[in-house]
Amino acid sequence: MKTISKLGMMLALAGSLFLASCAGSYYVYERPAEPVYVRPVAPYPGAIWIEGDWVWQGGRYVYFRGHWDRPRPGRVWMRGAWERGPRGYRWHRGYWR
Template sequence: MKTLSKFGVLAVLGGSLFLSACAGEYYVSDQPADVVYERPAPPYDGAVWIEGDWVWSGGRYVHQHGYWVRPRAGRTYVYGRWEHNNRGYRWHRGHWHR
């Protein structure tokens, strides 16, 4: 039976972490606290509010405030959400859905 050296094990682990990062699957042990801020008034009639989102930056999740946009014809905005599993917490970004 072939065994991996310490270097081989590190290379395999590093490769799996690299693939997770490429797929956008970033996990943290604790879900960040909700961010509270005042929503500005809509800039025009019919504007749709997009709630703040979490983005992976500098090795951690960073919150980006929400914003107003024009609605997209035939689409509905699906808000982002936290998912928890045995690897930790992962953010699923919001998106427009048909």
């Protein structure tokens, strides 16, 4: 009985990890205009500005303003970008590389 429940737990965990890794690509015909706002002053020396991000919510892309972050040792922030393709525009999120 314990073996079956352990197996069930492992399968459930594996399934949830698989579904979490299946991030959808959402396309729009028109690229949304980025809102204009003033970047706040850096809160401390060496802070890195992370540009705003577009997140798919409620059937459309919603803009979240940028923020300051601590630099990560040995890594560089790669900002997000819009990609135009035959199906329209889609957003590629920024990431640490």
